[in-house]
Amino acid sequence: MNKNQEIIKKINNFALNSRKNILDMALAAGASSSHFGGALSMVEVVSTLFASQMKIDNNNPNYEDRDRFILSKGHACLVYYAALCEIGHLKKSELETFEKNDSNLLGHPVLNKDLGIDFSTGSLGMGLSLGIGVAIACKKKGKNYKVYVVIGDGECNEGSVWEAAMAASNFNLDNLHVIIDNNGFQQTGSNKEIMNSDSLVEKWKSFGWETTELDGHNVSELFNYFEVSKKIKKPKALIAKTIKGKGFSFSENNNDWHHSILTKSLYEKALNEINQK
Amino acid sequence: MEINEKNIKIWSTIGPRATLGMVALELAKKIDNLMVLTSDVSTSAGLDRFRKTYPEKYLDVGIAEQNMIGVAAGLASENFNVITTTFAPFQTMRCCEQIKVNLGYMKHKVCMVGIASGLVLGTLGYTHCCIEDIGVLRSIPGLTIISPADSLETIKALEAAVKSKNPSYIRLTGSSNNPIVYKDDYDFQIGKSITLKEGNDITIFCSGTMVHECLVAAKILDSKKIFSKVVNMHTIKPIDKKAVEEACKSKLIVSVEEHNIIGGLGSAISEYKSSLEKTPKQLFLGIKDSYSEGGNYKFLLEKHRLNSEKIVDDILNSIN
Numbered sequence: 001m002n003k004n005q006e007i008i009k010k011i012n013n014f015a016l017n018s019r020k021n022i023l024d025m026a027l028a029a030g031a032s033s034s035h036f037g038g039a040l041s042m043v044e045v046v047s048t049l050f051a052s053q054m055k056i057d058n059n060n061p062n063y064e065d066r067d068r069f070i071l072s073k074g075h076a077c078l079v080y081y082a083a084l085c086e087i088g089h090l091k092k093s094e095l096e097t098f099e100k101n102d103s104n105l106l107g108h109p110v111l112n113k114d115l116g117i118d119f120s121t122g123s124l125g126m127g128l129s130l131g132i133g134v135a136i137a138c139k140k141k142g143k144n145y146k147v148y149v150v151i152g153d154g155e156c157n158e159g160s161v162w163e164a165a166m167a168a169s170n171f172n173l174d175n176l177h178v179i180i181d182n183n184g185f186q187q188t189g190s191n192k193e194i195m196n197s198d199s200l201v202e203k204w205k206s207f208g209w210e211t212t213e214l215d216g217h218n219v220s221e222l223f224n225y226f227e228v229s230k231k232i233k234k235p236k237a238l239i240a241k242t243i244k245g246k247g248f249s250f251s252e253n254n255n256d257w258h259h260s261i262l263t264k265s266l267y268e269k270a271l272n273e274i275n276q277k
Numbered sequence: 278m279e280i281n282e283k284n285i286k287i288w289s290t291i292g293p294r295a296t297l298g299m300v301a302l303e304l305a306k307k308i309d310n311l312m313v314l315t316s317d318v319s320t321s322a323g324l325d326r327f328r329k330t331y332p333e334k335y336l337d338v339g340i341a342e343q344n345m346i347g348v349a350a351g352l353a354s355e356n357f358n359v360i361t362t363t364f365a366p367f368q369t370m371r372c373c374e375q376i377k378v379n380l381g382y383m384k385h386k387v388c389m390v391g392i393a394s395g396l397v398l399g400t401l402g403y404t405h406c407c408i409e410d411i412g413v414l415r416s417i418p419g420l421t422i423i424s425p426a427d428s429l430e431t432i433k434a435l436e437a438a439v440k441s442k443n444p445s446y447i448r449l450t451g452s453s454n455n456p457i458v459y460k461d462d463y464d465f466q467i468g469k470s471i472t473l474k475e476g477n478d479i480t481i482f483c484s485g486t487m488v489h490e491c492l493v494a495a496k497i498l499d500s501k502k503i504f505s506k507v508v509n510m511h512t513i514k515p516i517d518k519k520a521v522e523e524a525c526k527s528k529l530i531v532s533v534e535e536h537n538i539i540g541g542l543g544s545a546i547s548e549y550k551s552s553l554e555k556t557p558k559q560l561f562l563g564i565k566d567s568y569s570e571g572g573n574y575k576f577l578l579e580k581h582r583l584n585s586e587k588i589v590d591d592i593l594n595s596i597n
Binding site: 111118119120123125126128129130131132133134135136137138140141159160163164166167170171 | 333336338339341343344346347348349350351352353354355356357374375378379382383
């Protein structure tokens with residue numbers, strides 16, 4: 001097995017464990033529901049970042065030279081918590097506290113430097129601006145870390161996303177990556193039904209970003225993309241074509257799973273599906 | 278930037294906005310990690326010299342206030358000491374939720390400066406006046422809100438806010454040829470009001486440009502044998518509770534503000550006062566929850582009964 005194959009295997013393993021952790025948290029949430037679909041659509045992207053791209057100190061969430069990650073679509077926190085668990089910032093047992101009273105792990109990320117959560121997110125349209133501030137700070141401090149911001153395609157309805165998109169290229173932030181989870185759905189319907197966000201590639205290109213579109217579940221494509229794009233001297237936008245609810249037959253492309261309850265029987269079914277792959 | 282009679286006169290002449298630009302220049306000399314962010318208002322905020330002198334500490338985000346607050350918070354999260362500034366309505370309400378999440382909820386220490394708040398831009402209409410900023414921001418936990426009385430206090434407030442660990446909003450009222458309240462250096466502390474004149478009958482709480490008007494009003498009242506204490510409540514949040522308790526010894530409490538009477542200084546005082554027993558009546562002077570026709574500053578202050586003569590009339594009417 002060559003080096004790249006090993007990395008791909010590592011990412012796939014990370015993704016598999018993330019899906020299992022997501023199932024555990026969704027089950028623990030019980031009747032309070034969880035944002036299941038939009039977390040599953042980002043599993044491969046987040047796994048590729050955390051398992052192969054980002055500079056991380058597993059023993060120190062505050063490592064100054066770490067790459068920064070901002071989940072602007074904060075409702076997809078299940079995939080974030082799963083990744084933080086995989087890199088050792090979160091204990092597996094803490095995942096069971098998801099959405100419980102006094103938990104560190106609410107239904108949207110809450111700033112907690114000890115757990116590696118740099119920002120409270122979830123109010124859509126805010127994360128990219130934060131990423132710009134962090135990316136500028138990095139350059140001013142003479143550091144080399146990178147900033148990865150994940151936003152939703154529905155989130156692109158927010159005008160503030162475009163304020164930030166315009167600024168990033170003006171400020172030549174070549175240390176800034178945005179990944180747009182283009183799963184084609186938003187809370188109450190498809191993008192086409194609610195607010196058509198076609199031509200995302202053209203939109204981001206026209207705002208001055210190096211823009212690429214690819215299959216957001218193809219780990220080797222994602223790995224290659226990040227390897228190549230980080231050398232490009234422009235802010236980078238990845239339009240990740242994804243499937244909302246990816247990984248389970250009952251949730252794929254089914255927008256009922258935007259925010260829903262995972263019953264014990266569906267949990268068993270999902271685990272079974274994972275184990276058969 | 279020595280505090281002396283000559284400089285105080287200069288700062289008063291140039292007004293709070295140009296003074297802001299001067300303070301920023303001084304702060305940049307002392308604070309390595311200072312960043313000043315604007316949304317295409319460098320000239321209006323007196324920052325042209327700053328922009329040229331410290332381009333590495335200056336960032337213009339364009340006409341995009343929501344982005345400005347997010348970028349400011351991102352910089353603050355990486356330990357930069359950030360000041361943001363634009364016209365008060367856009368500095369506060371356009372980006373209100375960004376302020377809530379980034380400065381309130383996440384406690385990122387950013388000092389926001391709202392220029393030309395109150396009625397000073399009345400000829401431009403109420404899109405540019407700002408009579409709501411304190412009310413809107415006061416409901417966000419953790420924000421300090423300061424309304425300086427004159428140009429010297431603008432300097433003092435900015436220095437204190439930049440040193441403080443808390444996010445803050447500094448509300449600048451008035452224009453060039455701003456009346457001087459403080460002729461000498463004095464001790465300024467966030468949250469600690471300053472009694473500028475003693476008097477046993479009435480306590481007048483005021484902030485911003487209303488401090489000068491109230492001092493003039495108090496003199497007129499003195500001549501009518503009504504003796505008022507004038508308190509510069511420069512910090513509206515956290516409110517100085519001791520000063521409110523002390524004021525309850527007087528027969529009447531008056532709050533005077535270049536702001537809607539809902540949500541501002543008067544509200545902050547009465548919220549605390551209502552928790553105390555046997556307290557005097559409070560007279561709320563300010564803009565009476567309405568948008569009036571536009572006009573120049575003097576015209577609007579008169580219209581909203583916020584010049585010294587009208588303040589005296591309303592106090593006398595309240596007593597008699």
